[in-house]
Amino acid sequence: MNSLFDLWKEKVPYYDKDFKSLFDLIALKGSLGGNRVGLGKHFDTQYELYIYAFFLGLSKNEFIPIPDGRRIGNFSHHIKFWGNKNSGSRKDFSYIQKYMFTAVAAKTEIDFIELEKGNINEEDVVKKLLNTFESYTNGGLTLIQEEMKENPNRFLQSTAFLNMLISVSKETA
């Protein structure tokens, strides 16, 4: 029997395609050369932005499920590969998968007793966990996009994303 964590990390989470341009602008992959620098290239990969948005949404308690019927996208990259770095310039941070999972599990309503009894299918539980993951991320992406519309210059600074997270934690403290 696999653990819930093992089952969850096999998944590929989705995001609302309305945020596609955000990924193009501030994450590396798929972006078009010069534009990115001007707008502040901050994330080496798209999943880094996804992780960031998740923690941002979580800190701000922005739980916004992707509305039904929306066009959704993913980057064909299973969670289990996130943070696996083998380049000299970056450190491996695959440990973050566990922290994201526990956060998701903490925030998802699951009847564990019924799960242990076998009255609930584990796939349904994993689906709920994934939904929580996507919903906080969606909340985080919404916040980033709002901030970008309001104050695009802010994203030219190297502290932009760090500050956003710190200010969020101050607000919610």
Added chain:
Amino acid sequence: MILEEVILENVQCYYGKKTFRFTNGLNIVLSENGEGKTKFIEAFEWLFNGEESKLESLVSAKKLHETNIGERFSVSVSITVNQHDEIKTLKRFFIVEKLTDSVRVSKSEMNGDIVNLNGERTEVNGNHLLESVFPSTIRKYSIFKGEESLNIFDDKETLVSLINIYSAAKSYEKYHKRGEFLKTKADDAVNTELGRDTRHKKELDKININLKEFRRQIVVQETLLQETLETENNLEKSIKEVESFIHNAEEINLINEEIKKLNIKKNNIFIKDDYTTFLFDEGWILKDYKLILDEFTVKIKTNYDTKIALEVEHNLEQGKNKAEALTLVNNALPLPLTTPSKAIMESMLADQICKVCNTEAKKGSKPYNFMMNRLEALIESSKPSTSETEVKLFPNNYLRKLDYLSEELNENFGKLSSVPSQIKEKLELNESLKNQIIQIDKEIEEKENQKIRIIGKSTVGEDTLSKNLKNYTGWQHDLKRINREVNSFVQKIEDINKDLTAENLKKDRIQQSGGTNTKKLTQIKDFFQDIAKIFTDTKVKMFNEFVADLEKKANEKFKLINKGAFTGVIKIYIRNIGLRPQAEIELLDVNDKAFMPNKSLETSMYISIIMAISDLTKETQDEHYPMLMDAPVSSFGEIKKRELLEMIYNVKNQQTIVLFKDYLDVDENNKLFIIRDFEKVKRESAQWAKLERPFNDEKLETLNTIIQII
């Protein structure tokens, strides 16, 4: 190649035919300022470059003065060299005709002849002979006028072009190109095959368009970068030129040295401020995670406790004696059966001690029996159900694994607890470093303003100054802007290259998912790709080996010149600016930090590198060329100067001609003489170029340099 003879005929202060004779090894020419030293080097340069515009200025005033109107005479510079046992002579000359109020000069011509081992003489094309005797690519590294000219690496591409000429890397260029060609062809074949598959066609087309666009962008940015680098170079030259006009150039030089020092200091400050990356790599993103982890821990624990309570209740209902025997005091909730583990339980039973509460549990005692019952219950629970009637309340065990996860993360959280202070410290450190840079920038700006003030006050070369001074301030500003532009282009090229790599990876993935034919072609493509990479890597390796060798040899010589003194270590950096490599030279201290050498140390550093280049030339070309240095060591003290000369003297198979005014002095009758110390200087030959006395330095027609062998 050995330069054996130089004959100057009616060239400036050299009236009539004057012959310098040289041999292999160290040759010294002593000459006081204004008595023919620099004119000798200039004549030599004219032989090489054949500059037509300055012909009249080369004519000996004395010869012209003595020539009757309508008469003609020849002005020439000729050298005789011994190359591979052949005697080769090169002569550049022109004819001067004296007119009533002026002179008429012919165009200059170059003659060459070779005398072989058998004594046969052949006339050859002078320019061709010059190129074979003294290739233009290396002339730049053979003649040095003054201490300043030794820094031939001021132009950052000079050293790289030199390395390209002499390192074996150049032999790999054609293979490198061929490898790239094969790789491209194989890639095209894979694309054509893959294009037949409609599933991939759309995506592949898109990737190919992107790749084309990225490559186009790189070419555009590269072109812009090169143009900007040229502008930067020209601006730097213009600024230097204006600075050299003024009478207080020394003062300007001092300020430039200080600016250089400040820039080195600035470049040694590294600010790592990629905070978004730190969020992941340093775990900063988990700054406020503890609250969430607590929430998770409580949630799992509560559910696990509920589960155990329900399990106990269930087992009691099922009438399991073992379970009853495991009931705790006051009906407290028992620990999960797996805690402690089977192995630990067995160890405790074997030692008859409860290792959790450090109490004896003798065999047969109540605690011993309790532990034994737990172990049996654990073994029982892990067995598959044997009875169809036995109902297991919890067939799943997800909570136990979640509990383990909670324990693991709580244990590891210690490492993350310092994240808030790490963030604070990093931000404070970077703030302080930024302030240091701002401060240095202010100091640099102040120095630049000082220079402008000095130049403004200068009285020498006023005509040129008034024209150039207007531009000077503007140039300084432009240079700053251009520097920023260069950095921006370099960054853009780097970014686009990253995009290119990402897009290529996508393409690789699609190619790997193609049909059998595609897979076969992909294998071929991969093979060619590997071949191309081997050629590229080898080329880079050879290049780097040459640089390392050059660095090693330069450091050996550097230590020799500065025997017993602190020198630091010469470091040659090759940096890729866009696609073009540039070389930079620095002196590093024991902590590998760059420092600003004093003038004589700096000069000895350049001489060491030049000598090292000469060494490597010998090794790779099986040829050596003479080096001419005019006043190369004016900043050196007596001892150091002698040590440098000794080092040059000891270099085998290197002909060096050093011209300087040192070792000359004047006696009480204002008569020049060679000081005794010169006897101690080891050399192969020495000559003294001096003006024939008496002369009047305001009347050029009285000047005649004679050469005396010492």
